[in-house]
Structure formats: C-alpha cells, structure tokens
Amino acid sequence: QVQLVESGGGLVQAGGSLRLSCAASGRSFSGYRVSWFRQAPGKEREFVATIRWSDGTAYYADSAKDRFTISVDNSKSTVYLQMNNLKTDDTAIYYCAARSGPLPGSNNAANYNYWGQGTQVTVSS
Numbered sequence: 741q742v743q744l745v746e747s748g749g750g751l752v753q754a755g756g757s758l759r760l761s762c763a764a765s766g767r768s769f770s771g772y773r774v775s776w777f778r779q780a781p782g783k784e785r786e787f788v789a790t791i792r793w794s795d796g797t798a799y800y801a802d803s804a805k806d807r808f809t810i811s812v813d814n815s816k817s818t819v820y821l822q823m824n825n826l827k828t829d830d831t832a833i834y835y836c837a838a839r840s841g842p843l844p845g846s847n848n849a850a851n852y853n854y855w856g857q858g859t860q861v862t863v864s865s
Contacts, residue, residue: 742766742854744774744836749859752826756863760821762836762856769793772840774819776810777849778832778861785835787847791819799843803829826863833858 748760762774775790789810791798798810809822819836837852845851 742838744838744854744856746834746836746856746859749834749861751862751864754826754828754863754865756826757822757824758826758861760823760834760836760859760861762819762821764817764819764836764838769817769838772838773843773846774812774836774838775846775852776819776821776834776836778830778834779858780832783832785849786832787849788834789821790843790846792843793819799846801847823861826861828863828865831861831863833860 743765745763752758772793773790776788777785778788779785787801788804789800791810791812793812796812807825811820835858836856838854839852
C-alpha cells in the first residue's frame with residue numbers, strides 16, 4: 741500500500757525558511773513523479789513543483805522559481821521541498837502527491853494517484 745507522509749510544516753516569519761519532507765513507501769517510485777501542491781483557505785489546490793524520481797529532473801511553478809527547491813533522496817525514499825524567502829502568500833496546506841505519468845499534466849492535481857495528508861505552513865508578517 742502506497743503511503744506518502746509529509747512533515748516539516750510550521751509557523752515562520754516572512755523571509756524565513758522551511759524544509760518540507762515527503763516520506764514515500766509501499767512500492768518502487770523509480771518510474772514516478774512526486775510533486776508538491778498547496779491549498780490556501782478558499783482557494784483551489786495549486787501546483788508548486790515536481791521531480792522525476794529516477795534522475796531528479798525538476799520543474800517549478802512560476803510562484804516557486806528562485807525560492808523553492810525540490811529534491812529526492814533515494815536512500816531515504818524521501819522528497820524534500822526547501823522553501824526560502826517565504827512570503828505571507830505562501831501560507832497554505834502543502835501536500836505531496838505521486839503519479840506515474842510524463843511531465844505534461846504534472847501540474848494538474850486530478851492526474852495524481854496518491855496523496856499525503858498535508859502539512860500546514862503559516863507565514864506571518
């Protein structure tokens with residue numbers, strides 16, 4: 741049974757940093773993409789970044805470029821999202837998700853087979 745478990749969220753001041761973790765288990769993810777999405781109150785779930793597990797190729801939403809870095813540690817079966825220079829607009833629940841498809845469509849939450857439970861990130865001004 742596939743499980744994705746997020747951790748690392750919390751309260752941080754604007755300009756600060758957090759590193760989110762997504763521990764993956766239950767199958768081999770070598771042919772998968774793992775992505776981060778976020779959802780703020782009253783808003784739709786939004787794509788943040790995706791990474792191809794096999795070679796670490798990453799792709800970012802415009803809102804995440806230059807501030808966020810997604811990475812994978814195969815030895816720990818974990819995907820990370822390093823978030824720097826956080827802004828109040830980054831406040832949301834952050835979810836990791838996994839799918840076996842190609843890059844096109846990876847920014848669409850409907851295309852994902854597996855989801856974690858989410859971790860809250862709150863950025864104060």
